[in-house]
Amino acid sequence: MGRKILFITTDQQRYDTLGCNGGSVARTPVIDAVAAQGVRYERAQPQSVVCMPSRSTMLTGQHPSTHGVWMNGVPLPVDAPSVASELHDVGYRTALIGKPHFQPFLDPFARYEENRFARDGQPAPHRGFEHLEFATHGAQGFLHYARWMAAEHPGDVGKFYPVLDPTMEVNAMGGGDTGAPQAWRNEIAREHYHTDWVADRTISWLDSLGADDDWFCWMSFPDPHHPWDPPASEIDRIDWREVPLPAGYIEDRDERERVLDQKPAHWRAWYDGRLVSNYEAPLHWVPATLTADQVREVNALNAVEVELIDEAIGRVLAAVAARGWDDDVDIVFTTDHGELQGDFGLLFKGPYHTDSLMRLPLIWRPAPSSVPVPATVTAPVGIVDLAPTFCSIAGVPVPDYMEGRPLPIDDADASARGFERVLTEWDSVLFGVNVHLRTITRDGWTCSTYAPGTSHDGTEGELYDLTADPLQQVNRWDDPSVRALRDDLLDDLRAHQPEMMSPLPRVEAPV
Amino acid sequence: MTYGSVRHHLRIDRPADQVWELAGDPARLHEWFPGIDACQVDGTRRVITLGSGIPMPEEILVNDPVLRRFQYRLDLPMIQHHRGTIDVLDLGDGTCVVSYQTDCDPRTMALTIGGGTAGALDELKRQMETES
Numbered sequence: 001m002g003r004k005i006l007f008i009t010t011d012q013q014r015y016d017t018l019g020c021n022g023g024s025v026a027r028t029p030v031i032d033a034v035a036a037q038g039v040r041y042e043r044a045q046p047q048s049v050v051c052m053p054s055r056s057t058m059l060t061g062q063h064p065s066t067h068g069v070w071m072n073g074v075p076l077p078v079d080a081p082s083v084a085s086e087l088h089d090v091g092y093r094t095a096l097i098g099k100p101h102f103q104p105f106l107d108p109f110a111r112y113e114e115n116r117f118a119r120d121g122q123p124a125p126h127r128g129f130e131h132l133e134f135a136t137h138g139a140q141g142f143l144h145y146a147r148w149m150a151a152e153h154p155g156d157v158g159k160f161y162p163v164l165d166p167t168m169e170v171n172a173m174g175g176g177d178t179g180a181p182q183a184w185r186n187e188i189a190r191e192h193y194h195t196d197w198v199a200d201r202t203i204s205w206l207d208s209l210g211a212d213d214d215w216f217c218w219m220s221f222p223d224p225h226h227p228w229d230p231p232a233s234e235i236d237r238i239d240w241r242e243v244p245l246p247a248g249y250i251e252d253r254d255e256r257e258r259v260l261d262q263k264p265a266h267w268r269a270w271y272d273g274r275l276v277s278n279y280e281a282p283l284h285w286v287p288a289t290l291t292a293d294q295v296r297e298v299n300a301l302n303a304v305e306v307e308l309i310d311e312a313i314g315r316v317l318a319a320v321a322a323r324g325w326d327d328d329v330d331i332v333f334t335t336d337h338g339e340l341q342g343d344f345g346l347l348f349k350g351p352y353h354t355d356s357l358m359r360l361p362l363i364w365r366p367a368p369s370s371v372p373v374p375a376t377v378t379a380p381v382g383i384v385d386l387a388p389t390f391c392s393i394a395g396v397p398v399p400d401y402m403e404g405r406p407l408p409i410d411d412a413d414a415s416a417r418g419f420e421r422v423l424t425e426w427d428s429v430l431f432g433v434n435v436h437l438r439t440i441t442r443d444g445w446t447c448s449t450y451a452p453g454t455s456h457d458g459t460e461g462e463l464y465d466l467t468a469d470p471l472q473q474v475n476r477w478d479d480p481s482v483r484a485l486r487d488d489l490l491d492d493l494r495a496h497q498p499e500m501m502s503p504l505p506r507v508e509a510p511v
Numbered sequence: 512m513t514y515g516s517v518r519h520h521l522r523i524d525r526p527a528d529q530v531w532e533l534a535g536d537p538a539r540l541h542e543w544f545p546g547i548d549a550c551q552v553d554g555t556r557r558v559i560t561l562g563s564g565i566p567m568p569e570e571i572l573v574n575d576p577v578l579r580r581f582q583y584r585l586d587l588p589m590i591q592h593h594r595g596t597i598d599v600l601d602l603g604d605g606t607c608v609v610s611y612q613t614d615c616d617p618r619t620m621a622l623t624i625g626g627g628t629a630g631a632l633d634e635l636k637r638q639m640e641t642e643s
Contacts, residue, residue, distance in 0.1 A: 073622070110564075167589070431515055507622070509622060510623065
């Protein structure tokens with residue numbers, strides 16, 4: 001009998017939304033306790049700041065350039081490498097419950113297996129998972145949660161915020177008390193909400209296993225990704241009027257716009273409503289209209305969703321303990337990317353490589369039977385390191401195709417094994433607008449370089465001192481005093497950035 | 512801008528007339544378009560049934576065997592404008608290029624349908640070139 005692995009992911013969750021990371025709006029006692037027993041990473045970054053590429057990195061242990069899911073809407077081939085396959089091959093029972101997103105969701109043709117399993121069944125292990133039950137942000141569509149809602153609670157289906165508008169764009173419609181985009185009062189019963197469903201289905205699968213089975217369970221919550229529509233019964237937990245404005249939100253409009261103007265042109269162009277470069281942001285929303293109260297309400301609703309996830313995880317951990325497995329279970333908690341959530345006067349996500357989107361919560365509590373020593377790791381690590389970590393936990397050699405390494409257990413381990421840098425990439429081509437950037441984080445600096453595109457001529461960049469400027473409000477790209485550092489970072493980036501797969505896989509859908 | 516245009520094309524190592532025989536037959540679209548399960552044609556009206564079970568009524572606008580152009584539009588309330596255009600272009604060397612263009616308002620539908628048409632061209636090429 002080996003170590004079991006509970007891999008918990010959320011969607012679009014910021015680093016600072018957890019109590020253990022200094023968050024003060026949401027109460028997260030369960031994850032905080034897990035962190036206290038294990039390793040908490042202070043500089044974990046994704047290799048892409050949108051869902052499909054980042055989740056594909058989790059599964060493959062590869063950068064987007066290598067696995068080929070270079071933007072949302074590009075499907076990960078079904079025969080792509082998978083850490084779940086590595087574990088399944090050595091006898092692990094394997095499951096993925098919750099949000100997958102390796103294939104496009106906008107799929108009226110039902111071309112993709114993952115959109116058909118709920119209807120047609122799953123004939124065999126898929127990507128190494130013997131058991132799959134899927135959910136996403138609401139109760140529409142073809143996934144297991146949507147079918148369960150339609151069958152069992154049809155009256156609740158229409159209570160969610162409509163993620164897409166009638167033209168199938170990401171919805172800009174305002175709601176809640178402040179009219180914030182994608183804020184919504186959802187009158188669904190809490191026990192029917194997808195967060196509790198994911199936990200319930202996870203517990204059910206765990207209950208089906210034998211006491212001596214080794215298992216790898218990826219429990220993937222769709223929240224706190226927008227829409228911010230937690231069950232209405234829960235929203236009184238946090239009064240948005242009392243929520244402090246985030247440190248990254250610059251209240252003074254002139255100052256905010258001065259900061260944006262230091263950044264490459266697409267930042268300000270989006271803020272002003274002149275350019276929407278990516279599908280993940282509502283086409284018909286102008287960030288400059290965002291009010292301080294809307295930022296407060298979005299943060300409050302987001303925090304409610306984070307609290308519900310924390311409580312759901314608590315129920316799953318209780319079920320694990322009830323099976324007598326607690327000493328042998330590794331728990332890894334993270335997310336696929338962050339959320340702007342008011343920083344720089346912006347919401348949602350896009351080609352904006354700052355900590356809002358790039359600094360992730362990551363916690364690893366090794367199985368207590370391995371006698372872990374609680375630690376904080378400040379060295380840079382990546383989502384790309386997760387799959388090798390799972391192999392290491394299971395005693396499986398890390399396959400050559402994986403580009404990450406097992407996570408360090410403390411800073412001394414990180415230093416000894418050379419965890420110096422982490423890379424993040426963005427490419428998007430959408431209706432005649434293209435954006436391409438590559439980012440390196442090393443030695444307490446983040447440096448991004450842009451290739452020619454709709455808003456860029458290829459000379460632009462961003463350079464931030466993460467220590468002196470933790471909110472990334474001072475772009476040092478053109479500062480001669482750090483030119484040598486900038487050039488060194490760029491050389492390092494070019495030396496380590498994997499080549500983009502060729503030919504470029506096709507974009508099959510918006511998302 | 513709410514209008515989107517997506518075009519895919521590929522070369523097929525078969526004569527244009529042979530490819531047109533399949534690609535230009537409105538009742539046989541489901542034979543080479545993955546994700547379309549059935550087609551029912553009645554004059555200039557066609558109803559395709561998607562893999563998700565959704566029926567999509569269409570109007571056939573052009574079916575020109577001389578130009579080898581087939582053009583149709585989706586007839587759905589949510590679609591402000593749509594043109595689907597299939598062209599089979601003779602390269603004069605026993606091969607042809609097939610182009611499948613989708614113009615649509617709302618634009619997201621162009622991208623969503625466009626992904627399907629790209630897969631359809633792949634399947635058309637596979638069928639034609641493996642046919643004895």
